[in-house]
Amino acid sequence: MIDKTTKTVFRIHWAWNDDKEERWLGRMAKEGWHLTAPRGFYYRFEKGVPADMVYRLDYQNPGKSDRKEYLGLFKDAGWEYAGQFSNWYYFRTKAGDGQASEIHTDPESRIAKYRRLLALLVIIFIAMWTQVMTSIGQHRNPHGFWSAIRGLQVAITILMAYVVIRLLIKIERIKKGRIGRDTK
């Protein structure tokens, strides 16, 4: 029998709920599964020694020229780079250990992180919304295929609007200081 040394887990995490994703990755590490590749809706893990790890996600776009400098800052501060999906960067460090357990140490920069994501989502939302509105204006197309496409467009537009609203709520909650960090 061959020991299973890697595994893939399918799991969806919402953008406004990255605190939950961080905790989940921490629980996986406790069972000895260490993240090797976050891929948005699935994650690759490698079997290792169970460890008490803190995972933190940043949303940033350092670009090709500044990537080394960006990752270098985390490395120097004691954070290991664990992977990247889109503009989401995954970092981990040993829990306790006298190490700082936050990559964002003030509410302003936590808000800025969600605002960067928000800016992108708002653009996608406006693009989708414009397309839906113009297609409604045109004469109806009775074919099933096109109405299915239109239905899908509407669904994505609504989903985008929902994510934008959830992110705005998240930002408001950080502003009011009710959460340093979500615990739910």
Add this chain to the structure above:
Amino acid sequence: MGELEDKARRFLPLTEATFYVLVSLVAPRHGYGIMQNVASVSENRVKLGPGTLYGALTNLVKQGVIERAGEQELEGERRKIYALTTLGKNVVRLECERLEILARIGRETTSQLKTT
């Protein structure tokens, strides 16, 4: 002189993180040097996370308050050096002057409170 001061004044008051970054750059430093300096001058009360620091540095470079001034080797890896621009020096000076006024009022108030 006046124009630059007006421009500098627009950055005030600074957030705590920005303040600590800028006062650390009185001498040019790389990112890790800034983190260490902040921890040391604040007697470990303020820890600057790398996510917060990277955001602050990119913003400040964009705003022309600081600039990249070459590179330095840190444990075999190249790290960028940051330094205050002339605008940045004005921002730091004006903010420190503002804080000194606040500190003086603070001292006067605490001594008044003691006598009442």
